[in-house]
Amino acid sequence: MATLKSNIPSGPLATKWENHKFSSKLINPANKRKYKIVVVGAGLAGASASATLAELGYEVHNFVFHDSPRRAHSIAAQGGINAAKNYQNDGDSVHRLFYDTIKGGDFRAREANVHRLAEVSVNIIDQCAAQGVPFAREYGGLLDNRSFGGAQVSRTFYARGQTGQQLLLGAYSALNKMIAAGGVKSYTHSEMLDLVVVDGQAKGIIVRNLQTGEITRHNADAVVLATGGYGNVFNLSTYARGANVTAPWRAYKRGACFGNPCYTQIHPTCIPVSGDYQSKLTLMSESLRNDGRIWVPKRKEDCGKEPSSIPEDARDYYLERMYPGFGNLAPRDIASRAAKYVCDEGRGVGPTGLGVYLDFSASIKRLGEDKVRERYGNLFDIYHEITNENAYQTPMRIFPAVHYTMGGLWVDYNLMSNVPGLFVLGEANFSDHGANRLGASALMQGLADGYFVLPATIATYLAGVKPDQRPKAESAAFNEAEQSVRGGVQKMMSLKGKRTPGHFHKELGKIMWEYCGMARNQAGLEKAIQLLGSLREEYAKNLHVMGESNDWNQSLEQAGRVGDFIELGELMCRDALMREESCGGHFREEYQYTTADQEVRDNIVNPGDVKRRDDKFAFVAAWEYTGTGKTPTLNQEPLVYEEVKMSTRSYK
Amino acid sequence: MKVKLKVWRQKNRTSAGEFKTYESPELNPNMSFLEMLDVLNEQLAVRGEEPVAFDHDCREGICGTCSLVIDGKPHGPHRGVATCQTYMRSFKDGDEVVIEPFRAAAFPLVKDLVVDRQAFDRIQQAGGYISVRTGSAPDANSIPVPKEDSDLAMDAAQCIGCGACVAACKNASAMLFVAAKVGHLGLLPQGQPERYKRVKAMVEQMDTEGFGACTVTGSCEAVCPKSISLDFIARLNRDYAVALLKGDPKKAASGGA
Numbered sequence: 082m083a084t085l086k087s088n089i090p091s092g093p094l095a096t097k098w099e100n101h102k103f104s105s106k107l108i109n110p111a112n113k114r115k116y117k118i119v120v121v122g123a124g125l126a127g128a129s130a131s132a133t134l135a136e137l138g139y140e141v142h143n144f145v146f147h148d149s150p151r152r153a154h155s156i157a158a159q160g161g162i163n164a165a166k167n168y169q170n171d172g173d174s175v176h177r178l179f180y181d182t183i184k185g186g187d188f189r190a191r192e193a194n195v196h197r198l199a200e201v202s203v204n205i206i207d208q209c210a211a212q213g214v215p216f217a218r219e220y221g222g223l224l225d226n227r228s229f230g231g232a233q234v235s236r237t238f239y240a241r242g243q244t245g246q247q248l249l250l251g252a253y254s255a256l257n258k259m260i261a262a263g264g265v266k267s268y269t270h271s272e273m274l275d276l277v278v279v280d281g282q283a284k285g286i287i288v289r290n291l292q293t294g295e296i297t298r299h300n301a302d303a304v305v306l307a308t309g310g311y312g313n314v315f316n317l318s319t320y321a322r323g324a325n326v327t328a329p330w331r332a333y334k335r336g337a338c339f340g341n342p343c344y345t346q347i348h349p350t351c352i353p354v355s356g357d358y359q360s361k362l363t364l365m366s367e368s369l370r371n372d373g374r375i376w377v378p379k380r381k382e383d384c385g386k387e388p389s390s391i392p393e394d395a396r397d398y399y400l401e402r403m404y405p406g407f408g409n410l411a412p413r414d415i416a417s418r419a420a421k422y423v424c425d426e427g428r429g430v431g432p433t434g435l436g437v438y439l440d441f442s443a444s445i446k447r448l449g450e451d452k453v454r455e456r457y458g459n460l461f462d463i464y465h466e467i468t469n470e471n472a473y474q475t476p477m478r479i480f481p482a483v484h485y486t487m488g489g490l491w492v493d494y495n496l497m498s499n500v501p502g503l504f505v506l507g508e509a510n511f512s513d514h515g516a517n518r519l520g521a522s523a524l525m526q527g528l529a530d531g532y533f534v535l536p537a538t539i540a541t542y543l544a545g546v547k548p549d550q551r552p553k554a555e556s557a558a559f560n561e562a563e564q565s566v567r568g569g570v571q572k573m574m575s576l577k578g579k580r581t582p583g584h585f586h587k588e589l590g591k592i593m594w595e596y597c598g599m600a601r602n603q604a605g606l607e608k609a610i611q612l613l614g615s616l617r618e619e620y621a622k623n624l625h626v627m628g629e630s631n632d633w634n635q636s637l638e639q640a641g642r643v644g645d646f647i648e649l650g651e652l653m654c655r656d657a658l659m660r661e662e663s664c665g666g667h668f669r670e671e672y673q674y675t676t677a678d679q680e681v682r683d684n685i686v687n688p689g690d691v692k693r694r695d696d697k698f699a700f701v702a703a704w705e706y707t708g709t710g711k712t713p714t715l716n717q718e719p720l721v722y723e724e725v726k727m728s729t730r731s732y733k
Numbered sequence: 734m735k736v737k738l739k740v741w742r743q744k745n746r747t748s749a750g751e752f753k754t755y756e757s758p759e760l761n762p763n764m765s766f767l768e769m770l771d772v773l774n775e776q777l778a779v780r781g782e783e784p785v786a787f788d789h790d791c792r793e794g795i796c797g798t799c800s801l802v803i804d805g806k807p808h809g810p811h812r813g814v815a816t817c818q819t820y821m822r823s824f825k826d827g828d829e830v831v832i833e834p835f836r837a838a839a840f841p842l843v844k845d846l847v848v849d850r851q852a853f854d855r856i857q858q859a860g861g862y863i864s865v866r867t868g869s870a871p872d873a874n875s876i877p878v879p880k881e882d883s884d885l886a887m888d889a890a891q892c893i894g895c896g897a898c899v900a901a902c903k904n905a906s907a908m909l910f911v912a913a914k915v916g917h918l919g920l921l922p923q924g925q926p927e928r929y930k931r932v933k934a935m936v937e938q939m940d941t942e943g944f945g946a947c948t949v950t951g952s953c954e955a956v957c958p959k960s961i962s963l964d965f966i967a968r969l970n971r972d973y974a975v976a977l978l979k980g981d982p983k984k985a986a987s988g989g990a
Contacts, residue, residue, distance in 0.1 A: 129867075132867070133867040136866050136867060147790065147798065148788065148798065148849065148850060148851065149850065149851065149853065149854050149894065150854070151797070151854070151857075151894055152790055152791075152796045152797065152798050153796075154790070154791060154796070156791065156795050156796050157791045157793055157795050157796065166873070166874075168874060204868070204870075206873045207870040207871065207872055207873045208865070208867060208868070208870045209873075210870065210873035210876075210923070211863065211865040211869075211870035211871065211873075211923055212862070212863050212865055212870075212923070213863045213886075213917065213918050213921050213923050213924050215883050215884075215886040215887040215890050215917065215921065216873075216883070217883070218877075218878055218879075218880045218883045218884075219880065220880050221877065222877025222878050222879050222880065222883075223874050223877055224873055224874055240887060240890075241887060243795065243891060245795075246795055246891070246893075247887075247890060250890065253857070254857070254861060254862035254863070255862065255865075255867070257854070257857045257858045257861060257862050258858075258862045258864060260858050261858040261859065261860075267854075269851065269854075292843055292849075321790040321791040321792070321796060322789060322790055322791075322792060323790045355761075355763050356761050356763060356764070358761060358764050358768050358771070358772055359764075359768065360765070360767065360768050360771055360792060361792045361793075363792075363793050364793075462813075463793065463794070463818070466794075466814055466818045466820070467818075467820070469820075469822065532867045532868075533867070533868070536867070581775060581778045581779070583771070583774075583775055584775070625778065627777075627778050627781075627782075627783050627784060628783050628784075632744075632745070632844070633745075633786055633843055633844040633847065635784065635786055636778065636784055
């Protein structure tokens with residue numbers, strides 16, 4: 082069994098982070114430059130961490146599989162970033178952001194981590210404004226805000242519909258500054274394929290150069306993974322095509338525990354699937370729900386009609402009806418499930434029947450088309466490019482799609498995994514969003530981890546490691562890891578089977594969406610585990626990779642990533658099967674509120690809402706690898722709430 | 734629908750390249766251009782031929798990874814979109830579609846349709862930032878920025894760093910790319926202290942990388958997926974001229990404890 086020590090500081094919640102920083106160890110400036118830190122990934126978390134660690138004086142080596150550190154998928158985040166600035170004077174505070182996030186995560190996140198996130202949120206906005214991030218402003222020159230799901234205050238900062246891009250370019254500019262200063266060495270087109278563990282501690286990585294196929298070793302005093310989420314296990318998702326789980330998965334196989342893998346976010350507002358050839362789904366920012374109203378026809382018979390011909394009283398604005406308190410701004414998991422319910426009833430719209438309307442006509446009437454264009458113009462443009470429809474004139478059609486994974490490698494309060502020396506940031510860790518992430522919180526977490534948390538916590542680990550004592554890249558553990566990577570590549574090249582990596586990925590995605598998607602049940606999950614086991618075995622025999630291994634080879638890259646996804650899919654299904662409750666984005670059909678429940682009669686929740694079982698499942702599931710095809714070991718970290726009472730989540 | 738594809742194939746930088754012609758399989762007009770290439774590649778792999786290498790990632794027009802010159806135009810037939818946002822309904826059944834890489838001396842070829850655009854990163858490293866240490870920033874509302882300036886800065890900041898401007902330019906100039914960053918930071922109060930140092934350093938690095946000179950033909954603006962305006966090049970030229978006139982700042986007298 083792995084040892085899971087959460088290292089949550091003692092004392093009152095509001096002062097934990099302050100006290101922890103004070104009691105954390107420091108390293109003197111002359112010694113900092115003797116420590117070498119490998120950072121994998123250059124999204125918000127990786128770029129901000131690399132830049133900040135280098136500013137502090139550490140020797141940083143940053144690795145990305147992209148051609149440039151500016152390409153990570155943080156760049157595609159549209160709507161905004163939350164911060165408890167209370168610039169709008171609407172009653173926001175650190176405590177309110179903390180509480181909204183804990184509640185939004187359905188009481189499955191760690192209290193102390195979430196409070197820290199809310200505390201540093203205000204510093205992030207300051208940092209980004211100083212870097213020149215062109216946030217939206219009011220005419221007086223001060224920063225503008227909008228509201229997002231799961232909150233009743235306006236605390237979201239934004240840069241048109243391209244907030245992620247602007248924040249990432251800010252972090253990239255900080256990274257560039259430190260590359261120019263010699264503090265960071267940047268490796269592009271470099272994919273991490275293994276973690277090197279020496280005497281139980283993370284001491285380096287093995288990397289394949291995607292242009293030349295060269296495999297190299299990189300030793301370090303600490304390794305930081307900031308490699309994003311694993312939603313591409315579903316094949317179709319809003320992730321970039323290259324997004325993958327390989328780095329965390331290889332770390333998992335080297336002993337790092339995987340936390341809550343089944344917690345997946347299905348985003349309610351994406352453009353519906355249109356055909357089998359499709360390679361990705363496109364998100365329409367949640368910010369659209371500020372001014373758009375979601376509806377389907379009340380009667381099935383109306384579904385095929387022109388939306389404009391359906392009169393007001395024949396429309397069902399179902400979120401406003403079911404959750405009058407939050408209406409169209411209900412949290413993502415709730416809005417997605419509600420869309421699924423109305424489509425299951427046969428009231429979905431569009432050619433596939435899997436779609437609902439997001440209608441701006443009321444806002445256009447109220448604000449004018451120009452104002453709507455100013456707020457969301459680029460989103461309307463994207464919608465037009467993909468669907469060839471003008472959403473100023475006819476409602477958008479949307480449907481839920483995989484968007485984010487709350488699960489990830491298990492980390493303690495210092496963001497260190499159970500393998501000492503291995504730190505995990507951003508979406509790649511499990512820590513802050515519980516079972517459901519609120520909108521505009523991913524950007525906040527990525528930058529919090531990279532700019533403010535890791536730079537303060539990593540010193541405690543490094544202070545226990547003598548400078549200049551890191552294992553040599555020629556040592557046995559590096560030999561073994563490199564051989565294992567070479568063996569893996571050779572095996573994929575030599576199979577010469579009949580099915581391409583893309584073919585396997587499609588099949589994997591179908592299994593995952595069918596049995597481990599928006600609704601899950603015991604029989605389905607058991608079946609999925611069986612199907613995925615067979616898929617894994619077939620993959621090991623029947624894979625077909627074209628080209629050569631010592632050359633640019635996208636087929637080979639994809640093959641490695643898909644192989645890891647198949648194994649991860651199995652773990653996700655095991656986790657979902659084990660968790661016999663519903664919470665946030667994890668919906669087990671067996672555990673939902675019905676009209677027989679008091680909470681439904683008291684009008685706290687609706688029938689069909691998720692039903693947690695705090696007596697049995699108020700814990701983090703941290704899975705430990707025991708061998709391919711073998712049942713992994715479940716470790717539990719109990720969730721102890723000191724400040725907040727776990728209650729039934731109500732948005733009515 | 735079906736199209737005939739004329740695709741540039743080149744094993745690597747040192748070997749010679751050539752066009753190869755492929756018949757596309759049956760296509761759906763709602764497919765994206767890159768999905769069409771996915772389908773072609775699946776077909777090639779099944780036939781035992783090596784798939785066509787092409788760059789792509791987010792497939793929603795924001796990461797700047799996708800490139801491709803389609804029928805002579807970087808990012809294809811439409812204004813203001815990237816290749817990944819180009820759909821097959823823009824072509825007719827039976828069309829011949831020519832696909833080439835972004836060609837420029839400063840973008841050396843990697844394979845087939847993939848080129849190396851790291852020169853862009855090096856230009857940014859030369860000065861495309863505001864030097865602010867983490868944790869040292871004042872409250873975000875302590876420096877008001879006029880909305881007009883902030884909006885204009887955002888127009889420039891939208892650049893996705895794809896390199897289409899270079900591919901379209903007869904001189905392979907990177908002026909629009911550099912101008913976008915210089916314009917974005919130069920319009921904001923936070924960017925003022927390093928404004929002239931920045932423009933000089935970035936322009937010098939652009940020249941070192943081997944990008945050509947700008948003769949303001951405007952082909953860059955025409956193909957830019959974010960429709961970044963040529964006006965930013967005028968701003969860059971002005972700032973660059975001022976920077977040259979100002980000369981390098983005098984070295985501070987040495988001293989200290």
